[in-house]
Amino acid sequence: MRALVIDDSRAMRRIVGTILKDFGYEVREAGDGRQALDVLQEGKAEGWRPDLCCIDWNMPVMDGLQFVFAVRANPEYRQVTLMMVTTESETGQIVKALAAGAHEYLIKPFTADALRDKLALLGLLPEEVSA
Amino acid sequence: MTLSEAAPIAQPITELLDAETVQSIADEVWPSLVGDGEAFVPVPVPPPADVVSAWVDIIGPWTGSVVLTCAPATAEALTESVLMTRPPTVVDSEDVADALGELANVLGGNIKSVLPGESRLGLPQIGSAPSRGRLDDVRSLVGQWRGNFLTITVQGAAPAPHAERNEVPL
Secondary structure (H helix, E strand, O other), rough: EEEEOOOOHHHHHHHHHHHHHOOEEEEEEEHHHHHHHHHHHHHHOOOOOOOOOEEOHHHHHHHOHHHHHHHHOOHOOOOEEEEEEEEOHHHHHHHHHHHHOOEEEEEEEEHHHHHHHHHHHHHHOOOOOOO | OOOOOOOOOOOOHHOOOOOHHHHHHHHHHHHHHHHOOOEEOHHHOOOOOOOEEEEEEEEEOOOHHHHHHOOOOHHHHHHHHOOOOOOOOOOOHHHHHHHHHHHHHHHHHHHHHHHHOOEEOOOOEEEOOOEOOOOOOOEEEEEEEEEEEEEEEEEEEOOOOOOOOOOOOO
């Protein structure tokens, strides 16, 4: 499994990345939506495509919602699961993200177990971890 | 829209948010971000001579900032805990700004969610805490982490300075 963690906080990228690596994911990182699109583009050249993108909402340059719109507009990434990982917890924001094309929503702060539950729900938990 | 451009709400933060809610948010944030078993304890200790603050702005029906303030040494220790670094790895000032900023961001996002109306959250900033607005528009929790001084302050924005009039004599 491959994941792209998109957050302007290095600390948060590290936290999410560490949990995902513990679950057996190969993880790449980006500091904002624009950088994330670059990582996707670079990955395309080497045949690397994420199964999952964990996306913060509030970021400079290109925010998480703009990234979701950009990815959803590209049919090449139809199979990529998009999960918002953000402090934006109002119902209106959740609805907005899901309507834009995000599949799941995880509110900060969260525990490793909460992330694990979301991945299980999405069918993105490797068998050896879910067993 | 910037902080100073936002229309102030009549209701101060003290009428919108109680100390227990701020504490309950901190109770969720500390174990998940700072580490298992870690807690912000609302028991005041003497403030240090030098402090650093990280904050995020909330812009909406209520406009202000959520500010986390502690001593620089506490900020470093918090960063080491958030980043799970162990000696001999040392954290640098960028790490501290990032980790303290993310703590303020998560606290601010959760505080925003309990305020009325639709609001927007700014990006984290670090430095000297922004100026406060009305005296009654402040909800502050003074406490400690691992025995070190730390405060979480939710404060209204300072009013925008009045534009100077250019009076031209007739």
